[in-house]
Amino acid sequence: MDITVAYFHQLFQPEVVKRDFEKIRATGAGSIVYALHEQEGQRWSRDLERGLRQAQDAGLKVYVSLAGYGNLFAGPLQMPSWYTFRHPQSRVKDRHGRSHGVSCFNHEDFRSWLFNEIEYYLSTYPIDGILLDEPRGPDITCFCSVCRALCPDITDLQHFRRRSMIDFFSELFGRVKRVKKEAKTSLVLLPQDLGMIDELAQMPHLDILGCHLFWQLLGEDVSKVEEWGRVVVEAARRYEKRSQLWLQNYNLDEEGEKSLATSFDGLLKAEPDAVACYYFWRNNVNPEHVWEKTRTLLRRIPRRQLYWQPTLSSIPAYRAPVGEEKAI
Numbered sequence: 001m002d003i004t005v006a007y008f009h010q011l012f013q014p015e016v017v018k019r020d021f022e023k024i025r026a027t028g029a030g031s032i033v034y035a036l037h038e039q040e041g042q043r044w045s046r047d048l049e050r051g052l053r054q055a056q057d058a059g060l061k062v063y064v065s066l067a068g069y070g071n072l073f074a075g076p077l078q079m080p081s082w083y084t085f086r087h088p089q090s091r092v093k094d095r096h097g098r099s100h101g102v103s104c105f106n107h108e109d110f111r112s113w114l115f116n117e118i119e120y121y122l123s124t125y126p127i128d129g130i131l132l133d134e135p136r137g138p139d140i141t142c143f144c145s146v147c148r149a150l151c152p153d154i155t156d157l158q159h160f161r162r163r164s165m166i167d168f169f170s171e172l173f174g175r176v177k178r179v180k181k182e183a184k185t186s187l188v189l190l191p192q193d194l195g196m197i198d199e200l201a202q203m204p205h206l207d208i209l210g211c212h213l214f215w216q217l218l219g220e221d222v223s224k225v226e227e228w229g230r231v232v233v234e235a236a237r238r239y240e241k242r243s244q245l246w247l248q249n250y251n252l253d254e255e256g257e258k259s260l261a262t263s264f265d266g267l268l269k270a271e272p273d274a275v276a277c278y279y280f281w282r283n284n285v286n287p288e289h290v291w292e293k294t295r296t297l298l299r300r301i302p303r304r305q306l307y308w309q310p311t312l313s314s315i316p317a318y319r320a321p322v323g324e325e326k327a328i
């Protein structure tokens with residue numbers, strides 16, 4: 001079972017970053033998720049390059065989340081998309097002509113800007129995969145001029161929105177594979193979007209299907225964790241994708257902390273291919289406790305399951321010379 005840890009921290013202090021990545025690696029994690037915001041490549045490209053390289057040097061694969069791009073995806077900072085702000089014509093328009101604060105994914109300029117960004121980051125920085133974090137569902141039917149031109153039948157616009165969203169993600173993931181064949185693609189949903197899971201899981205260039213099982217934040221009972229988890233794992237299996245279930249180890253008070261073990265058990269009962277959680281993420285009453293508890297829970301994953309090996313491959317596995325293997 002793989003372990004992924006989201007690292008939503010600055011990369012400016014190499015010594016701190018090195019120590020953090022060593023701690024993350026020591027949990028048995030094989031990858032991190034780093035949230036990339038629109039300005040990072042322009043304003044702190046050196047820090048980004050060095051920080052992501054440090055993760056790889058520590059034995060961690062790097063997944064980059066397109067945080068807040070076009071306001072279509074979630075991200076750690078509540079910062080509006082610079083692109084959407086500067087290109088108001090790209091915004092979604094509802095049936096009353098009101099503009100919403102999110103770019104329409106059918107807008108050609110937005111699409112080509114986003115795909116060029118992906119291409120630039122993948123070909124410039126040490127990145128092993130792209131992750132889409134809680135993408136906005138087709139909640140608002142868009143009546144912008146582009147959508148109207150693509151779907152002249154107004155009565156079909158609502159369905160068109162859903163179809164074109166799948167088309168947009170498919171093209172995005174296809175673009176990732178074209179730029180870097182070995183790069184992985186990942187989509188992480190909120191439980192309220194699980195109704196679309198079959199359509200999403202069928203996308204040919206999608207590798208990992210995940211879900212944020214944030215029961216406490218969503219005001220649900222902890223038993224929901226296993227229920228949601230099973231939906232994701234089963235859909236992933238149906239379409240031969242890997243499943244990834246996220247533990248809510250943030251925003252916890254003392255009571256929430258007590259339920260961490262219960263939610264982790266529910267998550268494991270769903271038998272996912274991967275577990276994911278956060279490294280010192282926001283708003284815990286006892287941040288140190290929560291991380292210590294998270295580490296203890298991750299240790300419950302049997303060590304022999306930590307490294308998944310394909311058994312049908314005829315390509316001999318690379319063996320690191322003695323002394324080069326990283327300690328875990």
Ligand SMILES: [Zn+2]
Binds near residue numbers: 092106142143
């Ligand atoms: Zn539109």
